[in-house]
Amino acid sequence: MSYTSELAELVATCHWIGAKGWCPATGGNMSLRLDLDTCLVTESGKDKGSLSEADFLNVRLADNEVADGRRPSAETGLHTLIYRLLPETGTVLHTHSVNATVLSRAETGPALALNGYEMQKSLAGQQTHQDTVLIPIFDNDQDIDALARRVADHHQCQPLAYGFLVRGHGLYCFGRSVAEARRHLDGLEFLFQCELTRRLLEAK
Template sequence: MQENPSQAIIEAGRWIQSRHWCPATGGNFSARLNDNEALITESGCQKGELSTRNLLQVDLQGNVLGGTGKPSAETLLHTRLYQLDSAIGAVLHTHSVASTVLSRIETGACLTLSGYEMQKSLAGNTTHEAQIEIAILDNHQDMAFLSDQLAQLWQKTPLQWGFLVRGHGLYSWGRDMQEARRHLEGMEFLFACELEMRRLGTL
C-alpha cells in the first residue's frame, strides 16, 4: 500500500515527540510528493500535535505552493536533499540531546562509529565491523549557505542515511518514511551508545 505523505508525517511527529527528540517545537519533517514538490511541516508547531493544517506544499526551491503557515528556513535543506538524490522520499530533522552533544564533542568533519550491531539498521550495512561515518556540518543561520555547503560535500562523496549539524541536530532520510524512521531510530541508538561510552571513558 502506498503511504499517504500527510499521514506519514503526522504519525512520525507523534512517534518522534514521544521519544523527546524534538523539544520546544524544534525540528521539521518532510515527504516527497513527486519529482518537483514536497510536503513539509510549518515553523513553530509542536511535532507531536501535527495536523494537515501544519503542512505546507513546496517546490524544490523552497517556494510555498500550498498551505497557510510559515515555512521554516530549514526547508531549503530538505529540498536540497531531494534535489541531490532522487531516491530520497522522506527527511526527518531532529534535535536530540545525544546528537547535539556528540556533534560538539566531535570536532572533526565526521563522527565515526564502529563495533555496534545496530549499525545494521542503516541500509547497506551487514556487519558491526564496518566503520560508519556521519558527516558533520558547522552550524550557520543562513540556510542557503548551509544547503550550498551540503551540496559541495555531497559532490565529493554522496552521503548516506543522514548528517549532523554541529550543536544543532540530525538530518536523516530514507526511500520512504518507514526507512527514514528506521535510520533515525538506528542512529539515535548509536549516538546514545557512543555518548555513554565516551562518558565512561572507554573511548
C-alpha cells in the same frame, strides 16, 4: 504506498518523535516527497508531537516557494536540497535530540565515526558491525543557503547516506520511505547514545 497513507504515517512518526523528546519546543522539521518537483514540509512553529496533516505545506523543490503563502520551516532549503541531491529519498526527518546535539559538538572532526555496533545494521545496506559508518558533521550556520552549499559540496566528493549532523543543532536523517527514515532515525539515535556513553566512560 499512496501519498495519503505515507503522510498519515509521517504524522504518526512525528508524534512518536515528540513522545521521545527529540524535538523540544517546536524544534525540528519533517518532510515528504510528493514527486520530482514538490514536497510537503512542516509549517514553522508547530509542536511536532501534535502535528496534523494540515500542518504540512506544499513546497517547490526548485525554489522553496509555498503556494498558499504560509511560512514553512526556516530550514526548508536543506530538505529540498536533499531531495534534489538524492532523487530516491522519500522522507527527511530533522530532530534536536540531546545525544545528537552533544555528540556533534564533542566530535570536533568533520564526521562522526561509528564502528563495532551491531545496530549499524539498522541502516540500509549495512551488513556488519565491522564496517565504519561515517556521519558527516557541518558547522551550524543561520544562513541556510550557505549551509546548503556546504552540504552539496560535500555530497559531490562523498555522497550522503542516512543523514548528517549540524554542530550544536541536531540530525538530518532520510530514507526512501517514511518507514525507512524512521528506522534510520531510531537506529542512529541508539548509536549516538552508545557512542556518547562510551566516550563518557573512557573519559573517567
